[in-house]
Amino acid sequence: MKMVKVFFAKNLKWFTILFFGLLAVLPFFMTSNYGMRMLTVCMLYVMMAFSLNLLTGFLGVMTIGHIAFMGIGAYTAAILVKNYHWETLPCYLAAILLSGFFGLLLSLAALKLQGYYMTILTLGFCEIVRLVEINWESLTRGALGISGISAPVFFGIRLSSRRSIYYLMLVLLILTLLLIWSIINSKAGNAIMAIREDELAARAMGIHVFKYKTIVFVLSAMIMGLAGAFYAQYMTYIDPGVFTVSASLNILIMAIFGGLGNLLGTIIGASVLTILPEMIRFLAEYRNLIYGILIIILMLVKPDGLLGSVNFKYIRQQASVQKENGGE
Amino acid sequence: MKKLLSVLVALTMVLSLMAGCGSGGDEKKETSAPKQEADGSASDQGGSEKADAGTEAAPQEEGSQNYDKVKIASPIPLTGPNSQYGMAYKNALEMAVKQFNESGGLGGKEVELEILDDQSDVTQATNLANQIIDDKDVFAVVGTFGSSVGMATAPIYQSGGMPLIAPNISHQDFPQTGDLLVPISPTAxxxxxxxxxxxxxxxxxxxxxxxxxxxxxxxxxxxxxxxxxxxxxxxxxxxxxxxxxxxxxxxxxxxxxxxxxxxxxxxxxxxxxxxxxxxxxxxxxxxxxxxxxxxxxxxxxxxxxxxxxxxxxxxxxxxTLPAYFEDVITKENYSDTMVNFMTDYNNTYSEACNGFAGNCYDGIMLTLLAARKVGTDDPKALVEAIVSYEGYESVSTEHLFFSDYNYANKSLCAYTVKDGHFAKVEY
Amino acid sequence: MFLQQLINGLTLGSIYALIAIGYSLVFGVLQIVNFANGSIYMLGGFLTLVLYNKFRINFLLCFALALIINGFVGFCLDRFALRHLRQKKATKLVGLITTMGFATVIENFVMLFFSNATVPYPNKIDFGSFSIGSAVVSSTQVIIFLVVLVLLLLMSWVVYGTKVGKAMRAVSQNADAAKLMGIDVNGVIAMTFILSAVLAGISGTMVGMYYQMIDFTSGFSIGMKTMAAAVLGGVGSLPGAVTGGLIIGVVESLGASYISSAYRNAFAFAVLIIVILFLPNGLFGKEKVTKV
CATH class of the missing domain: 3.40.50.2300 (Response regulator)
Structure with a gap:
């Protein structure tokens, strides 16, 4: 068991590449719409859970209103596509910029606060954004939602088939992963994790805490915005009912369930929790009750999440240390 | 403990992959449950023949129709905030399918009903919609509650070539979203x-x-x-x-x-x-x-x-719905079909009959009768048969008809409340 | 008109205050936001109703019985889930998710076994109404106000005047030190959960009587708002929770009528945001000194 772990940790990069390679060829063997849909949705949730894991897992800042940024991204893209017939790439850019801007505003206010004060502030932000979406009827059509959002278009090429949308999502997910990967494995990443472990100590070591916090917050808001923009064109219909606090909590549960600070865990956690409700559909009206009980049990059995206690870097280091010792 | 959990997780993943690829397989087993239930309680309701009197449009008139597909899928909320409406749907659906099968089904074949919980959640309902259009046995969808879910899933059914008969969507954009979409209630x-x-x-x-x-x-x-x-x-x-x-x-x-x-x-x-x-x-x-x-x-x-x-x-x-109360829906005021429907419903289920059930019953019964007429292999023909069906006696209104292809029209009902009872308003 | 809106707002606010105290108490001893509190509030209201409809005996007796059951549910939440997590030294986030799981379970339990519709609630404290100037005040409002006041005094006495309260405060300051002093930390925490569940149950029943109806989804949004109220006042502070609740109630009422009703939840949160931007620890919160 330990050998497997070490082998896995050492070749994590190759396993990751293999995994995404598999995802890339999978559509050629899959004929069912449902399978494609589930894979696409899983990837979307993994992307959003990545965003929360970056913020909550690596930086240690907890928000329960992050879905607001997804809403901002979704509405930006939907309005630009529907009313101004923009292509997808500039739409994505606009969605990223706008959600990043609101992320910046919120972070300037929120990050000065401590722990739960900040968390509740993000909750308030989410509610306010949702109410604006409901009530600003001239822009968002309010509760009527925006329907008939057309499929993504890149340089004149329309991606309307399920398979092309799948690949678009896969690309977005890989980009997100690369971004987060490169952040946490850089010097900035060390600073970020130092802040998570002990903010005061980090500050004493000369780390500009507020700067890093703001950057990470804005980045994770941007990822949510991008996911939202994708969502709008994927679903072709959005309304404010999707971007609620409880939806936000669901994504947080995915990130925590997978294991905070572990990207592989997030992939597993988000996928399992997306598919689990589908699998227990035969329970009919008892489904939600059982789902709640399952969540409690899983948390009690594995409080760190599935892979929260696994640190691949540490396993690698241990292994190499042992090797050196063995060689002497 | 750790090992047990990892095995569990692996199992979940494998199972879910199977669910993703196979699509169908295990779902078929579930569908037989509601059918059996309906069969089991077949004889104890005397009223069912009477209710069928309203749907008399001769079952045997055409014998050459193709009834290869015999399944109707119904994504409805059995959990979540709208579960109370979902339960009314469920009752009406089961009742209608049972009655239809007793009156001969589709050329002797029994119609299967598959009820699926979407929790009124857009993401889950969209997942379900994809699952349903994959199922080669399904010829029509009767269900979805609420505009949010209906509007989000309508394009999927439309592009998947699956007729969607929505009992209760009043969103103004719904009828024009596609020609396979049939709302049973009028737009707002x-x-x-x-x-x-x-x-x-x-x-x-x-x-x-x-x-x-x-x-x-x-x-x-x-x-x-x-x-x-x-x-x-x-x-x-x-x-x-x-x-x-x-x-x-x-x-x-x-x-x-x-x-x-x-x-x-x-x-x-x-x-x-x-x-x-x-x-x-x-x-x-x-x-x-x-x-x-x-x-x-x-x-x-x-x-x-x-x-x-x-x-x-x-x-x-x-x-646009009547108030289903024994002292309101009387033979003097309303058609026999409506009275019989309500009596049947109230005798069969513990919950009282309401408009949601009425709409849903109309939706599925109209679909089934149209399918009997034109077969189940051509979705477009089925929808056309639904919106142009002559002689269907609705259980939810005096006169149900479609204008501009798929815009539902119903007569309006107005009531006042007297001593804790609804009474028709005369104006 | 303004007076009427103020009275409406104060009634609403005093209900918020009562639930917010529960949040504050739990947060004080455990530094955890109890997401299940809203559901426990709803459960309390439902239990009273279900017992009353079932046995048709004295309403007060049913009420008391419901509170006992409710307190027991709060106790179970701590005893069988959160205590377990504390022993495993799990992070606070895990506790949070667990309370969310509990909220889901409670809501679905009520939906399945009590009712999935909105059901009528008998108003046993309706003795008519009187007017002050142009404003109408119902007896229900007066009684709610009085009950909240009495409970407040009682809670203040418990927290600041009894040994249990002393233990509570000790645990909230430093659980490890309290343990070394011979305080039964787990017992104190369990006690806090029971108290907070009972308070939520009282509010649930009174709100049911005030609006004369109840449904299984009503816990979530009031849970959010009372959480905001607790934070506004400064988490862990009793007077803070009360002030926060009253402010949110009044702002909501006035905002809904003078600005826009569709934004009513936004006003509550907007006030919260503005206040904590200027007073980062809420109105009555003490600044926490972080030490390495």
């Missing part, structure tokens, strides 16, 4: 114009109206149409404000203002509990006894009457 625009006329006929020239509307697609439409139409008719809108249905329980702030403006009629657009809250809280705040309370068809339920208790007097409630 059609309904509210009728409501305005009816209310005006009851209250008369110059009456002052206050509108409280939920921020739902229906509520927003109600507000914009009423504020335009009411003054045209000769009335006056003195107040209009919105609330978030399901979250707002306290209407006292709004009602304090409304009462100060002394309106003649207070129209609340929302769910039955919103209307009941408005009535109860307005009376607490000492509203004048002459004020007429008005609300939509969602109020025609026993729950509404229970909530209001003895406070519901002096109201006019209008909707």
């Amino acid at each position: 625009t059609i309904e509210i114009n009728g409501v305005a006329d009816t209310l005006f006929a009851c209250t008369g020239e110059g009456s002052k109206m206050a509108i409280l509307y939920a921020t739902t697609d229906l509520g927003v439409n109600v507000n914009s149409i009423l504020t335009e139409k009411w003054p045209e008719l000769g009335g006056e809108i003195v107040y209009s404000n919105s609330f978030v249905s399901g979250e707002t329980k306290d209407f006292s702030a709004l009602l304090t203002e409304v009462i100060a403006l002394e309106p003649d009629i207070i129209y609340t657009s929302g769910e039955y509990y919103d209307v009941a809250s408005v009535i109860l809280q307005a009376r607490q705040l000492g509203v004048s006894e002459d004020v007429i309370f008005s609300g939509p068809g969602q109020c025609f339920t026993q729950e509404f009457l229970d909530l209001c208790g003895d406070q519901a007097y002096n109201g006019i409630y209008c909707g």
Whole structure:
């Protein structure tokens, strides 16, 4: 068991590449719409859970209103596509910029606060954004939602088939992963994790805490915005009912369930929790009750999440240390 | 413990992958359950033949139709905030399929009904829609509750070549989203114009109206149409404000203002509990006894009457559905088909019959009868047969017909509440 | 009119205050936001109703019985889930998710076994109404106000005047030190959960009577708002929770009538945001000194 772990940790990069390679060829063997849909949705949730894991897992800042940024991204893209017939790439850019801007505003206010004060502030932000979406009827059509959002278009090429949308999502997910990967494995990443472990100590070591916090917050808001923009064109219909606090909590549960600070865990956690409700559909009206009980049990059995206690870097280091010792 | 968990997780992943690829396999097993249940209780309801009298459009007339597909899928909310409506759907669906199969089914084949829970959640409903269009045995979908879910899933059914018969979607964009979509209830625009006329006929020239509307697609439409139409008719809108249905329980702030403006009629657009809250809280705040309370068809339920208790007097409630009460739906006022449907329903289920069940029954019965006529292999022909079906006696209205291809039309019902009972309004 | 809106707002606010105290107490001893509190509030209201409808005996007796059951549910939440997590030294986030799981379970339990519709609630404290100037005040409002006041005094006495309260405060300052002093930390925490569940149950029943109806989804949005109220006042502070609740109630009422009713939840949160931007620890919160 330990050998497997070490082998896995050492070749994590190759396993990751293999995994995404598999995802890339999978559509050629899959004929069912449902399978494609589930894979696409899983990837979307993994992307959003990545965003929360970056913020909550690596930086240690907890928000329960992050879905607001997804809403901002979704509405930006939907309005630009529907009313101004923009292509997808500039739409994505606009969605990223706008959600990043609101992320910046919120972070300037929120990050000065401590722990739960900040968390509740993000909750308030989410509610306010949702109410604006409901009530600003001239822009968002309010509760009527925006329907008939057309499929993504890149340089004149329309991606309307399920398979092309799948690949678009896969690309977005890989980009997100690369971004987060490169952040946490850089010097900035060390600073970020130092802040998570002990903010005061980090500050004493000369780390500009507020700067890093703001950057990470804005980045994770941007990822949510991008996911939202994708969502709008994927679903072709959005309304404010999707971007609620409880939806936000669901994504947080995915990130925590997978294991905070572990990207592989997030992939597993988000996928399992997306598919689990589908699998227990035969329970009919008892489904939600059982789902709640399952969540409690899983948390009690594995409080760190599935892979929260696994640190691949540490396993690698241990292994190499042992090797050196063995060689002497 | 750790190992056990990892095995569990691996198992989950494998299973889910199978569910993803296989699509079908295990679902088929589930579908037989509701059918068996229906079969099991086949003989104890004497009324079922009577109800079929309304659907007499000869089963045997065409023998050459193709009935390869015999399954109807129904994504409805069995959990979540709308579960109470989902349960009414479920009852009506099972009842209709049982009756249809007893009357000969599709050329001797029994129709299968697959009921699936979508929790009124857009993501889950979209997952389900993809699962359903994959199923080669399904020839039509009867279900989806609420505009949000309906609008999000409609494009998927449309592009998947699957007719969607939606019992209760009043979103104005729905009919034009595709030619495989059939709403059974009229769009808000059609309904509210009728409501305005009816209310005006009851209250008369110059009456002052206050509108409280939920921020739902229906509520927003109600507000914009009423504020335009009411003054045209000769009335006056003195107040209009919105609330978030399901979250707002306290209407006292709004009602304090409304009462100060002394309106003649207070129209609340929302769910039955919103209307009941408005009535109860307005009376607490000492509203004048002459004020007429008005609300939509969602109020025609026993729950509404229970909530209001003895406070519901002096109201006019209008909707495109009848109030399914034994003392309202009588043979003098309504068709035999409606009376029989209600009696049957109330005898079969512990919950009382309501408009949601009526709409849903109409939706599935019309679909099944149309399928009997044109077969189940051509979705377009099926939808055309549904919207042009002649001689169907609806259980949810006096006269159901479609205009502009797939816009449903129904006659309006208006009721008042007397001594805790609904009674038809004469105007 | 303003007076009427103020009275409406104060009634609403005093209910918020009562639930917010529960949040504050739990947060004080455990530094955890109890997401299940809203559901426990709803459960309390439902239990009273169900017992009353079932046995048709004295309403007060049913009420008391419901509170006992409710307290027991709060106790179970701590005893069988959160205590377990504390022993495993799990992060606070895990506790948070667990309370969310509990909220889901409670809501679905009520939906399945009590009712999935909005059901009527008998108003046993309706003895008519009287007017002050142009404003109408119902007996229900007066009684709610009085009950909240009495409970407040009682809670203040418990927290600041009894040994249990002393232990509570000790645990909230430093659980490890309290343990070394011989305080039964787990017992104190369990006690806090029971108290907070009972308070939520009282509010649930009174709100049911006030609006004369109840449904299984009503816990979530009031849970959010009372959480905001607790934070506004400064988490862990009793007077803070009360002030926060009252402010949110009044702002909501006035905002809904003078600005826009559709934004009513936004006003509550907007006030919260503005206040904590200027007073980062809420109105009555003490600044926490972080030490390495």
